[in-house]
Amino acid sequence: MIYDDFETFAAAVPNFTPIAGLDFGDKTVGVAISDRMGTVATPLETIRRKKFTLDAARLFEIVKDREVGALLLGLPRNMDGTEGPRCQKTRAFARNLAKLTELPIGFWDERLSTVAAERALLEADTSRKRRAEVIDHVAASYILQGALDRMRHIKAGLS
Numbered sequence: 001m002i003y004d005d006f007e008t009f010a011a012a013v014p015n016f017t018p019i020a021g022l023d024f025g026d027k028t029v030g031v032a033i034s035d036r037m038g039t040v041a042t043p044l045e046t047i048r049r050k051k052f053t054l055d056a057a058r059l060f061e062i063v064k065d066r067e068v069g070a071l072l073l074g075l076p077r078n079m080d081g082t083e084g085p086r087c088q089k090t091r092a093f094a095r096n097l098a099k100l101t102e103l104p105i106g107f108w109d110e111r112l113s114t115v116a117a118e119r120a121l122l123e124a125d126t127s128r129k130r131r132a133e134v135i136d137h138v139a140a141s142y143i144l145q146g147a148l149d150r151m152r153h154i155k156a157g158l159s
Helices: 006-012 052-066 085-098 113-123 128-155
Strands: 019-024 028-034 041-048 070-075 105-109
Touching: 006 070, 006 105, 006 128, 019 052, 019 085, 019 128, 028 052, 028 128, 041 052, 041 128, 052 085, 070 085, 070 128, 085 105, 105 128
Parallel strands: 019 070, 070 105
Antiparallel strands: 019 028, 028 041
């Protein structure tokens, strides 16, 4: 089921199961995974997109292997908060995934996540070639970490 409201999504995530964070792009899907406690997001891999059935098959291999309990997609809103064509593509991908799984699917505003990931990789003196290989799943971990931090605040009763 797809949840547009983040608080409702957070409530639907089963306790003590990892969440997969996804950075969906035209050519790749960056994947990050949380720990079972929902505190730390770790970059996992970048799926090179071919066609939806193959992309989904790889994603669901990860879901099964890692015992993932929910999927979180970065929603690439415009800087003014509006949704453009990239958001529409991300939502379509989520709708297609929802046809194949009962896992809760949610969205997280991903504005500037790739910029933050790129900055972190530059600070770590990562080569240009290596940055190109890992940027998408590092961006997915930024997206997922932001959502995990928000979920902790929700569970603690903070705003």
